[in-house]
Amino acid sequence: xxxxxxxxxxxxxxxxxxxxxxxxxxxxxxxxxxxxxxxxxxxxxxxxxxxxxxxxxxxxxxxxxxxxxxxxxxxxxxxxxxxxxxxxxxxxxxxxxxxxxxxxxxxxxxxxxxxxxxxxxxxxxxxxxxxxxxxxxxxxxxxxxxxxxxxxxxxxxxxxxxxxxxxxxxxxxxxxxxxxxxxxxxxxxxxxxxxxxxxxxxxxxxxxxxxxxxxxxxxxxxxxxxxxxxxxxxxxxxxxxxxxxxxxxxxxxxxxxxxxxxxxxxxxxxxxxxxxxxxxxxxxxxxxxxxxxxxxxxxxxxxxxxxxxxxxxxxxxxxxxxxxxxxxxxxxxxxxxxxxxxxxxxxxxxxxxxxxxxxxxxxxxxxxxxxxxxxxxxxxxxxxxxxxxxxxxxxxxxxxxxxxxxxxxxxxxxxxxxxxxxxxxxxxxxxxxxxxxxxxxxxxxxxxxxxxxxxxxxxxxxxxxxxxxxxxxxxxxxxxxxxxxxxxxxxxxxxxxxxxxxxxxxxxxxxxxxxxxxxxxxxxxxxxxxxxxxxxxxxxxxxxxxxxxxxxxxxxx
Amino acid sequence: xxxxxxxxxxxxxxxxxxxxxxxxxxxxxxxxxxxxxxxxxxxxxxxxxxxxxxxxxxxxxxxxxxxxxxxxxxxxxxxxxxxxxxxxxxxxxxxxxxxxxxxxxxxxxxxxxxxxxxxxxxxxxxxxxxxxxxxxx
Numbered sequence: 001x002x003x004x005x006x007x008x009x010x011x012x013x014x015x016x017x018x019x020x021x022x023x024x025x026x027x028x029x030x031x032x033x034x035x036x037x038x039x040x041x042x043x044x045x046x047x048x049x050x051x052x053x054x055x056x057x058x059x060x061x062x063x064x065x066x067x068x069x070x071x072x073x074x075x076x077x078x079x080x081x082x083x084x085x086x087x088x089x090x091x092x093x094x095x096x097x098x099x100x101x102x103x104x105x106x107x108x109x110x111x112x113x114x115x116x117x118x119x120x121x122x123x124x125x126x127x128x129x130x131x132x133x134x135x136x137x138x139x140x141x142x143x144x145x146x147x148x149x150x151x152x153x154x155x156x157x158x159x160x161x162x163x164x165x166x167x168x169x170x171x172x173x174x175x176x177x178x179x180x181x182x183x184x185x186x187x188x189x190x191x192x193x194x195x196x197x198x199x200x201x202x203x204x205x206x207x208x209x210x211x212x213x214x215x216x217x218x219x220x221x222x223x224x225x226x227x228x229x230x231x232x233x234x235x236x237x238x239x240x241x242x243x244x245x246x247x248x249x250x251x252x253x254x255x256x257x258x259x260x261x262x263x264x265x266x267x268x269x270x271x272x273x274x275x276x277x278x279x280x281x282x283x284x285x286x287x288x289x290x291x292x293x294x295x296x297x298x299x300x301x302x303x304x305x306x307x308x309x310x311x312x313x314x315x316x317x318x319x320x321x322x323x324x325x326x327x328x329x330x331x332x333x334x335x336x337x338x339x340x341x342x343x344x345x346x347x348x349x350x351x352x353x354x355x356x357x358x359x360x361x362x363x364x365x366x367x368x369x370x371x372x373x374x375x376x377x378x379x380x381x382x383x384x385x386x387x388x389x390x391x392x393x394x395x396x397x398x399x400x401x402x403x404x405x406x407x408x409x410x411x412x413x414x415x416x417x418x419x420x421x422x423x424x425x426x427x428x429x430x431x432x433x434x435x436x437x438x439x440x441x442x443x444x445x446x447x448x449x450x451x452x453x454x455x456x457x458x459x460x461x462x463x464x465x466x467x468x469x470x471x472x473x474x475x476x477x478x479x480x481x482x483x484x485x486x487x488x489x490x491x492x493x494x495x496x497x498x499x500x501x502x503x504x505x506x507x508x509x510x511x512x513x514x515x516x517x518x519x520x521x522x523x524x525x526x527x528x529x530x531x532x533x534x535x536x537x538x539x540x541x542x543x544x545x546x547x548x549x550x551x552x553x554x555x556x557x
Numbered sequence: 558x559x560x561x562x563x564x565x566x567x568x569x570x571x572x573x574x575x576x577x578x579x580x581x582x583x584x585x586x587x588x589x590x591x592x593x594x595x596x597x598x599x600x601x602x603x604x605x606x607x608x609x610x611x612x613x614x615x616x617x618x619x620x621x622x623x624x625x626x627x628x629x630x631x632x633x634x635x636x637x638x639x640x641x642x643x644x645x646x647x648x649x650x651x652x653x654x655x656x657x658x659x660x661x662x663x664x665x666x667x668x669x670x671x672x673x674x675x676x677x678x679x680x681x682x683x684x685x686x687x688x689x690x691x692x693x694x
Binding site: 114115117118120126127128129130133134198202203204242243244330332333334335367368369370443446447450453454460463478481553 | 572573574575576577578581582585586598599600602624625626628629630633653655656657672673674676677678
């Protein structure tokens with residue numbers, strides 16, 4: 001059959017194709033994906049030598065999960081529509097959460113401000129100007145209670161983008177649930193808790209890598225015994241992609257970090273199947289449509305093999321790569337911002353055809369500021385239109401079997417594997433990050449993309465082609481964070497420090513300090529005790545800073 | 558060399574924002590255009606940035622923030638530069654900065670604000686013109 005196909009293809013190339021090329025060439029000499037993978041003019045079965053349906057694709061819900069992790073996928077349950085939100089005070093963000101739930105959103109996703117993300121209270125000098133800006137300011141369990149006021153924690157799933165102090169913030173969430181009368185075992189949601197990509201790309205680290213890995217695995221351990229429905233980590237490629245990585249690098253560096261977390265947890269004495277099913281992932285959905293679909297499929301197949309074959313996991317749930325997706329913030333343009341609605345739609349479609357479990361769609365005004373309520377509603381409606389009107393969710397993995405998509409899936413898998421081998425040779429992800437390897441690779445890709453854009457080899461509509469005069473968006477319709485938030489947050493902290501039982505806080509923090517000095521001891525219990533007494537995030541992180549020290553990035557550029 | 562030194566630029570990230578793709582791309586672009594560039598890394602205080610500008614004897618300070626704290630932080634950097642007598646240093650900025658803030662930043666001494674979509678070419682041209690020297694001479 002292949003012989004017949006080869007002959008037919010050659011006849012076509014020498015016949016119709018050659019004639020057309022002789023009359024008129026093509027737009028470019030060579031076609032590539034956004035990540036530089038070569039694109040054939042036409043893919044046929046000849047581009048999939050040795051293809052085995054059963055081994056490479058299988059069936060949904062079966063190893064290697066190329067076609068999806070659930071046997072019924074979106075027919076059984078559509079993806080979770082989860083818009084990342086947070087700004088200003090806990091009360092303001094609580095209002096945005098309730099608005100989103102009223103509009104049909106099905107899960108919550110908390111954005112914290114930068115002081116919270118790096119473990120400083122709102123009255124710290126380094127917090128000046130940043131309080132409530134990129135997310136909500138959370139200093140204590142009282143703020144956390146206000147954030148979820150009127151939202152029963154046994155009825156929603158909550159994702160929290162928090163990393164260096166993830167353990168502390170999760171402890172606060174558990175404490176709020178206790179106040180609501182909800183047992184920890186009933187909580188469902190996710191903490192990002194992915195410190196490694198903070199060193200690579202996102203920057204909200206506090207402690208050096210090794211004690212940070214202890215905090216990460218402590219969360220795995222505590223949750224395996226107390227929060228069985230909780231996703232203990234969201235191993236994130238999103239931010240590395242935003243920082244400029246290619247699709248292949250996104251998959252490779254994310255899975256390399258995943259391998260490092262599994263290694264660390266096993267070294268801490270945990271069985272791979274005790275925490276493997278609660279690992280989750282977070283990817284970016286960029287604009288190069290087929291490459292993105294292939295990326296998600298390749299990542300699923302790779303992780304299944306890593307967990308089963310490299311780590312010997314036996315529970316099929318440990319093999320499943322479950323992931324959240326967010327559309328690509330870095331592709332949004334400040335010029336003609338309404339065009340961003342179209343970009344987001346394409347990217348969201350790629351995520352759905354790639355089999356995502358949950359999705360955040362960006363808002364059109366995010367190259368200018370945090371999104372307004374109107375913009376967020378359009379972004380959420382985009383998901384609802386995809387789910388309910390387009391029919392794309394009704395048949396599983398509809399691009400499976402496409403010669404192009406299957407060959408791209410193979411290419412992404414093979415190139416990512418080559419990176420994984422290089423990272424193994426460097427001693428694993430932690431050692432590679434300490435040497436700056438993924439960072440350098442990402443910086444190079446980011447610069448290359450910018451040069452291609454400036455040379456016009458990479459087109460961005462409204463930016464380097466089809467510009468219109470006066471097309472910079474923004475102005476009166478942007479969201480402004482009330483500058484009084486910072487002052488009010490400081491006043492609240494002062495009141496909290498006056499009213500709480502200072503003696504109990506001091507004792508709880510002293511216990512935490514002692515436990516932190518014992519490398520084999522679990523930290524979750526003592527942190528939970530401290531936050532119940534209303535110790536602040538900054539105080540808890542301060543104790544850990546004293547014991548663990550702080551991360552100093554390698555100097556470069 | 559024409560007796561003139563290349564334009565020296567400090568690229569800095571004030572505040573807690575960790576997004577430095579733009580800062581790094583611009584740093585590298587300016588270097589490829591013949592300028593001498595120092596990048597501070599993330600999480601710098603206004604005082605540390607001004608101190609680095611003084612020590613490195615730079616002609617230009619480029620500030621980047623995507624966190625919305627630009628109003629507070631950029632102004633503080635300009636003040637810290639002035640306190641050290643660095644009145645002639647050209648200060649420019651980039652990041653997620655709404656158009657309605659550009660006017661107040663200019664009044665505070667930030668001479669240009671480059672937002673998403675700005676090219677290295679236009680940033681190089683602006684700096685070269687303002688500093689009044691051809692880069693890389």
